[in-house]
Amino acid sequence: MTAMRKGGVDLPPTPSAALGSVPGVSSRHESRRRAPAPAEPDSGPVLPAVPAQRAVWGRAPTGSPAGPGEDALGRRLRGRLAAAPAAARYVAVLAMLSAAAAVVLRHTVFPLLSVNNDEGIYLLHARTLAEGRLFPPAPHPAQSYLPWLGTVVDDHYVLKYTPFVPAVFAASLFVAGSIDPALAVIAAAAVVVTYLLGVELSGSRRVAALAATLLALSPLVLLQSAMVLSYLPALVLLQATMLGVLRGRRLHRAPPVLGAGVALGVAAAVRPYDVVLLLAPLAVWLLVTSAGRCWWLVRWLVCGLAAPAVIVLLTNAAATGSPLRLPFALLEPDDRIGFGLRKLYPADGRHDFGLTDGLSSVGDHLWLLGGWAFGGVVLAAASLAAGVRRRLSAPAAMLGLGGLLFLIGYVCFWGAWNAAELWGGIRYLGPFYMVAVLIPxxxxGATGCAWGAAALVARGRRLGFAVLVPVVAAVVTLTVVVLTGAVRDNLVLTGNDRELRAMLRRLPDRPLVFVAANPAFLGHPTPVTANGPDLDDPVLYAVARGVDDLTVVADHPDRPAYLLRLAPAYDRSPGSPSTARVERLAVRAGDRVAATVAVPAGATPPRSRSARLVLTAGRDRLSIPVDPRAATSLTFTVDDDGLGVDDLALDDDTGSARPGAARKPAVRPTATVVRGGRGTSVAVTLYATDRRGHEHAVDQQILPVRLAAGRAAPDRGGPAVTVLGSVGQVDEVGTGARPPLRVSLADAGAARGGDVTDRRGGEVTQSTRRIGGGAYVPSSTSSPGP
Structure with a gap:
């Protein structure tokens, strides 16, 4: 390679056009020659040879308390540090700062994890591995404690991802009792491996240090370094794979290639789609250009791949029953690559994902990457210019092609569309699916920027600084704006979770909290509502699902039961509602138990044309039209003969015309039969119809009901009906819209013609009150619970 000279200033050398050439490393420590190579322009001053260093440090400091062995070790360490190039020392400091930033962000911005609920999966898996188990145990009833995106297999939960990334955090938990060391190591490793790979790709330590700096200062990397996710570990593994292959090929040494095989196997287990897309062009180039060494490379790569492959096969067999089936597809087979109808979990609505959706998704990610990568737009332009002007080595060019293939491939990935369009989390967590794109x-970009800056300076220092200073200032300003905005948004979301956790921790006596959320998983939509692997935390959470709630209450008689109701869009974005309320629960039993449903005025969307309440119990369904602009209240009775029109009473308060007064609907309830309906619990759902005639569910709440021995032959030796219901609100936090529905026991559970017992521990008295239509219903009242 030769260097060009223009205007008295040296320009970067032009790489050879021959495939397989790697630019010479600008340091004698990376040279393949035995004698020290002369320093190139960007390598800095040449340090004294090793004998000269020994002459300087051969005498131990006077009065040193260290022994001879420790003193010799200190001399060797100081000698190596002094002999290291300045760029390497800079990168070491940068790596330590990145590690510190990861820990600081973890404790300030994400102390309760982020709103990317996948963090909860990795952390639960890590805690399980740290306790010496492969899977979290699943007590009966297993669905009541189901973690986010988990599924039940035999007597344990199978989580969605392979155990490699959780194992890193499990090791940190086992050794230090915290995940902080793992976060720090991953952040530092990302900087160091970027520098080392940059040396292989560009041949310049300064360009490699610039690449490491660009990575470390990217807001996307800064935030991801504080999260328990796989994106940044995958970036480290992908670069380690390329580094080992290129270095082992250049030096013809097996250990780097063996290490690359290990990294490749783990990366393929963690994010296989990313590995295929990003590394495919480089792999093809290696096969074509490695004449005579192809099988040597493949052999050592396969040796490195063996251990991760065996682990994957064994864990797949344990999780799914098949060594070739990943846990990812165990929960929902429609969560896969390609176009068509897609679902994230079984109860998820079917999403029609097409080509235009994929294109818009990748476009949204790239638009955000322009600010979430440090100098993203400038780096993209510099990369393109470097490629056009043939300033890239062949491996670097293949890496660039891999980045383009990655973007094309992600057009077919519906998960990125889900994050960009359906959820929108990439706007305040960053385009995390594009972390791998940061590698090319x-x-x-560093190579192009270094060449472009040198070319500008060659035309004159004033011209160079006149162009470079505004560009750098604009990049720094944009980065600060993006980072401060992201921190602000995530602090809002974290603040909501802090308030929620504080409210739940104020509950007395190690409470049992049922979470009424959609979908029916723990740890969603907030990481606060997640259990540990042993289900022995001070607050135990369970999914509010129906009759199984009564079993959960009976299994934990020492824990008082509560219901947590979250706003339908809780923490979906920084501007979403954050309201959460806690209600005390009690078990009522008798021949009949009454409950009330209250809907406040304005519970439906503002432009709703109509609304209705639907009560469903097994095969029985009642539909009650309600005024979408007025408050509505009704009472229904649960007994052992099903849910009928006669079991429903609408509050008769239509005499008042003031806004918000409860009104009686003009149309009587309609009873229908649900085909294939099952269960005994009562599901109360509020529907609203917009002006275009489209109906959608606004809110739903389930009242757990258990019948003694079926409707046809009730067991007269005990209560016919047992109900778990709310007896009043205890606390509330947050702002914005509240959960619209309130389903509670009617003044302590009115029941016609039968006695009612309250298992809450309060005093029970009998009373009678009039409800709609002039019917008298005996009811019991009790003192409020704690």
Missing amino acids: LVHL
């Missing part, structure tokens, strides 16, 4: 972006 920072390496090619």
